Amino acid sequence: MSADDDMREALDTFVTEARDLxxxxxxxxxxxxxxxxxxxxxxxxxxxxxxxxGSSGLFGLRHLVQFTHVVETVLGSVREGxxxxxxxxxxxxxxxxxxxxxxxxxxxAGRLEPDAAQAxxxxxxxxxxxxxLPDGQxxxxxxxxDPAGGDPAPERAWRLSLRFGPDSLRNGMDPLSFLRYLAxxxxxxxxxxxxxxxPAAEEMDPETCYLAFEVELLSGAPKEEIxxxxxxVREDSDIRIVPADHQLDAYVWAIRAxxxxxxxxxxxxxxGVVTELEMTEAxxxxxxxxxxxxxxxxxxxxxxxxxxxVPRPIVDAALNRQRKTxxxxxxxxxxxRIDAARLDRLIDLVGELVIAQSSTGLRAGxxxxxxxxxxxxxxxxxxxxxLRMVPIGTTLRRFERVVRDVGVELHKEVSLVITGGxxxxxxxxxxxxxxxxxxxxxxxxxxxIEAPAERQRHGKSGQGTLRLNAYHDAGSIVxxxxxxxxxxxxxxxxxxxxxxxxxxxGAVLSDxxxxxxxxxxxxxxxxxxxxxxxxxxxxxxxxxxxxALRGSIEVDTxxxxxxxxxxxxxxxxxxxxxxxxxxxxxxxxxxxxxxxxCVELPPGPLGRDCMNLRxxxxxxxRLRELFDIPGEPARRQNVVIVEQSGQRTGLVVDAxxxxxxxxxxxxxxLFSRLKCISGSTILGSxxxxxxxxxxxxxADHSEREHLLRARPAA
Amino acid sequence: xxxxxxxxxxxxxxLTIMTAAESKERLLTALPGSGGLRVDLAGVEEIDTAxxxxxxxxxxxxxxxxxxxELTAPAPGVAAVLALAGLTTAEEQ
Numbered sequence: 160m161s162a163d164d165d166m167r168e169a170l171d172t173f174v175t176e177a178r179d180l181x182x183x184x185x186x187x188x189x190x191x192x193x194x195x196x197x198x199x200x201x202x203x204x205x206x207x208x209x210x211x212x213g214s215s216g217l218f219g220l221r222h223l224v225q226f227t228h229v230v231e232t233v234l235g236s237v238r239e240g241x242x243x244x245x246x247x248x249x250x251x252x253x254x255x256x257x258x259x260x261x262x263x264x265x266x267x268a269g270r271l272e273p274d275a276a277q278a279x280x281x282x283x284x285x286x287x288x289x290x291x292l293p294d295g296q297x298x299x300x301x302x303x304x305d306p307a308g309g310d311p312a313p314e315r316a317w318r319l320s321l322r323f324g325p326d327s328l329r330n331g332m333d334p335l336s337f338l339r340y341l342a343x344x345x346x347x348x349x350x351x352x353x354x355x356x357x358p359a360a361e362e363m364d365p366e367t368c369y370l371a372f373e374v375e376l377l378s379g380a381p382k383e384e385i386x387x388x389x390x391x392v393r394e395d396s397d398i399r400i401v402p403a404d405h406q407l408d409a410y411v412w413a414i415r416a417x418x419x420x421x422x423x424x425x426x427x428x429x430x431g432v433v434t435e436l437e438m439t440e441a442x443x444x445x446x447x448x449x450x451x452x453x454x455x456x457x458x459x460x461x462x463x464x465x466x467x468x469v470p471r472p473i474v475d476a477a478l479n480r481q482r483k484t485x486x487x488x489x490x491x492x493x494x495x496r497i498d499a500a501r502l503d504r505l506i507d508l509v510g511e512l513v514i515a516q517s518s519t520g521l522r523a524g525x526x527x528x529x530x531x532x533x534x535x536x537x538x539x540x541x542x543x544x545x546l547r548m549v550p551i552g553t554t555l556r557r558f559e560r561v562v563r564d565v566g567v568e569l570h571k572e573v574s575l576v577i578t579g580g581x582x583x584x585x586x587x588x589x590x591x592x593x594x595x596x597x598x599x600x601x602x603x604x605x606x607x608i609e610a611p612a613e614r615q616r617h618g619k620s621g622q623g624t625l626r627l628n629a630y631h632d633a634g635s636i637v638x639x640x641x642x643x644x645x646x647x648x649x650x651x652x653x654x655x656x657x658x659x660x661x662x663x664x665g666a667v668l669s670d671x672x673x674x675x676x677x678x679x680x681x682x683x684x685x686x687x688x689x690x691x692x693x694x695x696x697x698x699x700x701x702x703x704x705x706x707a708l709r710g711s712i713e714v715d716t717x718x719x720x721x722x723x724x725x726x727x728x729x730x731x732x733x734x735x736x737x738x739x740x741x742x743x744x745x746x747x748x749x750x751x752x753x754x755x756x757c758v759e760l761p762p763g764p765l766g767r768d769c770m771n772l773r774x775x776x777x778x779x780x781r782l783r784e785l786f787d788i789p790g791e792p793a794r795r796q797n798v799v800i801v802e803q804s805g806q807r808t809g810l811v812v813d814a815x816x817x818x819x820x821x822x823x824x825x826x827x828x829l830f831s832r833l834k835c836i837s838g839s840t841i842l843g844s845x846x847x848x849x850x851x852x853x854x855x856x857x858a859d860h861s862e863r864e865h866l867l868r869a870r871p872a873a
Numbered sequence: 874x875x876x877x878x879x880x881x882x883x884x885x886x887x888l889t890i891m892t893a894a895e896s897k898e899r900l901l902t903a904l905p906g907s908g909g910l911r912v913d914l915a916g917v918e919e920i921d922t923a924x925x926x927x928x929x930x931x932x933x934x935x936x937x938x939x940x941x942x943e944l945t946a947p948a949p950g951v952a953a954v955l956a957l958a959g960l961t962t963a964e965e966q
Contacts, residue, residue, distance in 0.1 A: 323922075328890050333921045335954060352958035354929045360901055363930055365893030370926055370958075 173214055174267045181260040183207040188249050188256065189559055195244035205234040211259065222273050223262055226281050230255050233291045242291060250567075251287045253560075258284055276413060314345070314379045315431075316403035320467070322371040324395030329366055332392050338374065340388055345378025375403060383434050399467050402432055411476040423460055426477040427469060437468050449680070450659070495586055497546055505542045511535055544734065547587070551638070552580025554593050555627045558600050562625060565604045572622040573608055579629035584636045584730055591708060592638070592728065595701040599640040599724050600625065602698070607644030607722050617719060619643065635710075635752075636730055641723035647716040649673050674714045678702040706854065709735075709750075709837075737821050737840075739848065740799055741814035742782045743790040746848035748821060748840060749810065753801040753853045757815055760796040770798070770809065779809030780860050785835075803857045810851075823850065834859060879941060880907035885916025888924030888951075896924065900931040909941035914962075920951045925958055932960065 187204035190197065208231040215223035230252065236242035258281055262273055273281065319341075323334045341347050353371040357363060378385065382400060389398045402410055414430050424442075427433040433441075441462045448457055460474040512535040519528040555577045562575040608614075608623035615621050628639040649670060656662040656676045680699040705712045710728035729735075737748035760779075761770055769778040779798055782788070793813035800809050821840040826833065837852035882903050888896060903910060910931065917924075928944070935942035944962045947955060952962060 328921075328923050333890075333923075335922050335925070335957075338957070350957045352925075352929070354926070354933070354958070357926065357930055357933065360930060360934050363897070363926075365897045365923055365927060366890055368922060368926075370922055370929070372957075 170218060170266065173218060174263055177211060177214065177263045177266075178260070180207045180211050181256055181263060184211075184256045184259070185253065185560060186556070188252050189563065191244050192246060192249045192563075201234070201238050201244075205231065205238050208234050220266070220271065222278070222281070223259070226255070226262070226285065227259060229285050229288055229292070230259075232293070233288055236291070236293055241293065248291060251284070251291070255284050255288070274412075314377050315409075316348075317376045317378065317382070317385060318401050318403045319374040319376055319385070320371065320397070320399040320401075321374065321389070322397040323368045323392060325367045325369075326395065327392055328368045334368065334370065334372060337388060337392075338372065341374065341376055341385075344380045344384060344388070345376045347374060348377050349373075349375040382431055383436075386434050386436060401467070401470055402473070404470075407470055407472050410473050414473065414476040414480050423458075423474070423477045426480050427463070427473070430473075430477070432469055432473055433463065437463075441466065441468065495547070495549075501542065501546055505539065505546065508535060508539045508542055512539060547585050547733070548583040548730075549586045549589055550581050550583050551589055551629045551636070552577065554589050554596070555580055555629065557593070558597070558627060561597065561600055562604065565601060569604065570610065571604065571608055572611055573604060574622055574624050576624060576626045577628075578626070582629040582631055582636055584728065585733070588708060588728060588730075591704070592710075592726065595704045595726070596627075596638065596640065598698075598701050599726075600627075603640060603642040603644065603722065603724075607642035607646075609645050613645075631730075632727070635727050638726045638728070639723055640726075641721060643721040646718040646720055646722050647674055647677065647714070648718070652676050674716055677714065678712065733822060735821055735823055735850065737819055737850065738799065739816035739819055739842075740782075740797075740810070740812040741816055742786070742812050743788040745786070745788055746816065746842060746846060747782065747812070748819075748848050748850045749799055749801060750850070750853060751818060753803065755800045755802050755807065758798050758800065758809075760798050760811055762795075772800070772809075777807060777809050778861070779811050780856070781811045783811070783813075785856075785860075801853050801857070803853050806857065806861075808857045808860065810856075821848075821850075879909045879911040879943065881911045881913060883913040883916060885918075887919040888914075888917045888927070889919055889921040890923035893923040893927050897927045897930065900927065901934060904931065904934055904938065904940065907940065909943070910935060911943045911945060913945050914948070914951055915946040917947065917951050920954050925954060925960075928955070928960060929958060 184204055184207040187200050187207065190200045191204065194200065208227055212224055212227040212231055215227060233242070233248075233252070237244060237248075242248070258277070261277060261280075265273065265277065321334060321337070323332065327334065338347065338350060351373045353373065354369065356369045356371065358369070363369070376385065385400055386398075389396065392398070410430055410432055414426055424433075424438050428435060428438055438459075441459060444466070445457060445459055445462050448462075460469075460478055463469040464471050464474050512532065515528055515531040515535055519525055519532060521528070558577075559575055562573055565571075566573045603625055608625065609617070609619075611621035614623065624643050626639065626641045628641070630637055653662065653668070653673050653676075656673075656679070657664045659679075661676060661679050662668065678698045678701070680697070702712050705726055705728070708728055710726055712727070713725050714722065715725065716722040735748070736751040738751050738754050740747050740749060758772065768781065769776050771777070777798075777800065781792075783790075783792055796811050796813060797815050798809040798811055799815070800807055802808075823838040824840055825838055826836065830836070834855040835852050836849050838850045839847050840850060842848050880903055882900060884896060884899075886892065900910065900912070912928070912931075932942045944955065944960060947962055955962065
């Protein structure tokens with residue numbers, strides 16, 4: 160197939176449409192599960208599958224045609240009334256929708272054919288549909304599945320490094336017998352013995368094991384099975400099982416072809432190169448290291464490489480996969496669907512603007528025309544920004560599937576209630592908030608909502624409710640994730656915090672302060688690591704993501720009644736209401752929502768950097784000193800009081816220049832590590848003003864203050 | 874190549890953790906003053922990692938004294954284990 164531009168363009172359109180159709184398919188199936196006899200829904204779902212098949216055929220995408228044909232056939236029987244909708248049927252069909260989606264994404268990434276992994280997955284899914292097919296109609300399915308389905312477990316080559324514990328011989332664990340056993344699950348193609356650890360003759364204890372073995376094993380058994388061979392010696396031995404060098408490429412290919420995932424760990428486990436056990440161990444090491452050094456956790460990939468669990472090329476491939484996932488997501492934001500009426504409105508405004516502009520040239524009424532131009536510019540800007548606004552409902556409704564799947568997995572009954580889906584926000588924001596939201600939703604399902612039996616014991620209905628609510632509030636959008644689960648356990652959080660050294664033992668904390676602790680790094684009260692949460696990606700990451708979007712997050716909870724997590728975000732990232740201040744020749748913008756008031760700096764010498772504000776002590780930061788701005792301070796200085804997480808701090812400046820709405824221009828890569836500055840903007844005069852990032856600014860300062868104060872005391 | 878003769882040591886029974894200390898003693902004391910060792914394994918019925926280690930240790934010691942070290946006549950099962958560790962027998966050389 161020639162990939163000329165026309166074709167590619169058409170394919171792009173197909174991909175966009177197909178995504179919608181897959182979404183329709185999924186939504187419809189979920190709907191059918193709730194209302195099995197909804198004829199209209201059956202029709203919609205059938206049509207979606209039918210259209211998918213038809214358009215795939217236009218592009219000669221044989222694999223898609225074959226696959227969707229079977230799905231369509233099954234849905235056809237449902238439509239004809241030959242087949243009833245059962246939970247089992249929906250559960251078999253939903254992954255099919257996923258599979259079609261994955262193949263579409265493959266197309267979007269330029270892969271016209273499914274890879275081996277996808278083909279195998281497809282065959283498996285079709286096999287699951289077999290019971291629902293009318294007799295004789297499955298032929299096409301098996302036909303399509305044949306090439307991939309025949310060979311279920313291809314042999315893979317592994318390199319095992321076995322360094323047995325010194326006491327293994329005494330414990331009756333003879334390494335040689337393990338080698339012999341390995342021959343029973345595969346072919347041992349090469350063994351080499353490493354005797355380098357043998358000590359000098361007189362020190363050598365004949366009953367201690369000094370030998371290490373390198374084994375090449377060719378086996379169709381999954382890695383878990385090979386790992387299980389060494390179950391009994393795992394404790395004191397160093398057993399590493401890595402793919403043989405000449406197979407690295409195969410893994411790298413397999414990983415490239417894997418479905419999208421945000422988590423390197425999932426990609427690695429999915430490829431079969433790492434087992435769950437190894438991943439748990441690596442995560443434990445990661446957390447321990449982070450807790451010990453008090454720094455950011457080392458990336459999990461690094462730990463896996465460092466401990467010889469996974470060769471670097473494979474980790475790199477997995478990281479690349481993850482990056483691609485993120486990239487393809489951010490690429491999504493490069494195209495946007497817009498309500499035509501909004502676009503028309505904008506074009507209309509621009510037209511008016513041009514007319515108003517030309518009328519300013521006329522002598523009579525120039526002043527009035529100028530005013531009109533200003534008004535129109537303002538409106539144009541508003542409606543241009545509105546183009547980026549999308550209702551948040553689409554994103555929230557995606558969680559229906561998550562809630563369903565997780566509920567099934569955890570054996571919990573949960574209904575999802577979505578309100579406020581009409582609230583609009585910046586498309587870029589919607590996309591960047593969906594991951595943190597997903598985490599919150601999973602968290603609620605996993606830890607918040609109790610199992611049906613436990614709920615009934617507490618006199619609640621067996622079915623839990625998860626609410627997603629969105630609303631506008633004072634120039635920002637608020638998204639709430641609430642559950643009617645068990646609520647947060649204040650005592651346990653506090654105990655954990657003391658144990659982790661986050662809080663001093665015996666400290667008196669308000670409830671809110673205690674609950675906020677869950678957002679601290681490495682803080683998980685989950686006692687067991689489940690598949691869903693408690694995997695080290697915690698609430699701290701959620702908070703970091705939210706803060707990165709200039710938002711805030713808070714938690715409301717009542718024991719036994721439920722928990723609400725509230726995320727507050729600005730409507731858009733592109734514009735900020737700022738307060739312009741001057742220090743010497745430099746200008747700075749303080750985000751207006753942070754400013755509480757402005758006062759004059761009291762004259763006279765001030766011993767420490769704090770002042771008296773209506774009887775309260777207000778610490779302040781001299782921006783001139785902080786940024787090393789040359790020149791003498793103005794005779795009369797002002798203090799801009801900002802509030803950050805309930806703490807008030809003053810910023811001492813020379814001049815207050817007033818409010819303004821500014822378009823944020825991001826800083827270059829060179830400055831990306833800069834704290835305290837979040838961006839820049841260009842002023843009417845053409846000068847550049849830096850936008851202060853109040854959070855880090857205040858936090859940094861109070862940290863320095865602590866240090867300064869600690870010194871004389873010591 | 875050497876002027877002196879290889880000293881012959883015959884091991885028999887099992888060459889395992891049960892006998893490892895004894896075997897180590899025998900082999901290492903036989904080494905000094907000899908023209909090298911020829912270890913006759915014909916009587917060895919069983920070998921494990923401990924036994925293998927002792928042989929490897931003896932070979933290393935012999936090498937450090939620049940003495941030859943040979944293994945002869947192992948039973949097939951024993952030969953297979955020796956091959957794992959890269960210990961070849963005299964007949965094959």
